[in-house]
Amino acid sequence: MRVILASPESKVWSSRKHIPLGLGYLAAVLREAGHDVMIYDASIEDYPIETYLDQAEAEGKPYKVLGITAATPLIEDAWDMAKIGKKYGMTTILGGPHLTIMPAESLGPDHPEVDYTFKGEAEEGIVAFVDALEQGKRPEDLGIPGLNFRVGDDIYVSPESPMIQDLDALPFPAHDLFKIDKYTNLQPLTDGLDPHARSFTILTSRGCPYQCTFCSKPVTGNTWRGRSVENVIAEWRWLVKDLHATEIGVTDDIWNLKLPRAKNLCRELVREGLNTVPWVTVHGMKVNHTDPELFHLMKAAGAKRVGFGVENGDPWMLKNVIRKGQTIDQVRNAFKWAKAAGLQTMGFFIFGMPRETEESMEKTIQLALELDPDLANFMLAAPFPGTAMWDLIQSEGHVFASTWRDLAIHDEKPRFTIYDGDYDPDLVIRKWREAYRRFYLYRPKRVWEKVSNKRFWLELPTTLATAKRFFIGDKVQTPPATAPDASHSPQPAS
């Protein structure tokens, strides 16, 4: 059966474009089961999805199923895409993080465009689902775990959200189906600069046993499941030798949970000669599962940059509010060891968690200055459903959002308040801005790094043209386009 797996255009997330790896996994299992699959990622496509649907119809081979993935801020875009699918008479199914947390919402009376939703990892479910449709059966009659649907006026929500235990049993994601030349570099320092970049991502494990209160835990799951080193190496070899990757991003929640395994992976990358392609940990390094040897091995294995979730400089906040399961000394050590091994470092910091005060935010700024990573990413706390923070705000505060889109970490406004008498959302914004100024602008070393960066000069013509339009005027008065500044690229931290 012909299936399109799609990721909607993100109206809230435009500067970084990474492959939607979950769809790669689903495409792989469907392909293995004999189905004809296309991946349509609206964020990198030149044509609207209708172009492909029209073409398939004209060839007499229409697509029958449209599967759409969505994180919370993209769910409205996913609904819009499902409406297009229905116009073409397709069966629509939505899955991914938002549907794992809120499987029933998209099946409500406002969403006739959605036929099914899926909760959790879908490699097993999607094959059963598409097989059923191909055989003219009703998927709802088959008891597929994770599948949700309407029963008359009611909604059936599957009680199970099965997590796949043996990840080695899965085929590798269908990396070859991604239009890889269209994606940006993974390196925030050079995003979009290399027109010939072939930036793939890889997942060496799934799940995380930690319980950070800003993290959507139903999505990550509490049980860590690691692929064998051999299995990971085989996929890595495919990316390097056959698909000519120029850069690889490890996107696990926590790839270094088991230190000996992480070290073995590095040793094998060296032994197999796969250390020629630079790689980065997109978010998944946890400071309290590191030692100096790990960073040296990573460097030898081709790693270029490591990112760490620091979150807050106040030990009380870290322990009692964020529940990060790490200490500030462990943070200091990880940065020290990574730098000593010659790796670039990146720190993720969150401003405005519940109970945050001026003092705790000042400690966060001080810690960022002390650690001095190559890149500091200061984020405003955003309460996504499925997080402990969301639950707390529901009972003790108020979320400022009229649509799910408003939750995206992309602009400079507070997303919630807490009625505890101390929490001040405006102060949070002020301290957050101050953090960027003090880290990037008020230090001569930083300013020098900026102007000596290739990107600064490459973007100079655009920056000057925009400045001229803004200050002198043009036919159409437009505000200055913010050049996608790597330092502001929001990313979830691990």
Ligand code: B12
């Ligand atoms: C890598 C990553 C990114 C990357 C790349 C995203 C991408 N293009 O895929 C970047 C840095 C760009 C990113 C950005 C954001 N991310 Co992110 N990201 C991740 C991370 C760490 C891994 C994603 C991954 O590859 N998972 C592995 C694959 C196998 O899983 P999967 O994609 O979920 O797919 C499986 C199932 O969900 C299901 N499924 C998925 N799609 C579909 C579709 C159908 C039809 C079906 C049936 C099933 C199905 O089957 C798949 C296979 O098992 C996750 C954490 C996590 N553990 O998932 C956070 C996570 C998804 N991100 C999160 C967030 C908040 C964001 C941002 C919204 C942050 C922001 N800017 O505000 C943006 C949104 C960007 C976007 N376009 O979606 C949250 C989502 C929370 C939520 N409620 O939605 C997560 C869960 C982090 C967390 N723990 O809180 N992210």
Ligand code: SF4
């Ligand atoms: S933020 Fe990272 S370390 Fe914390 S629970 Fe989520 S995946 Fe685990």
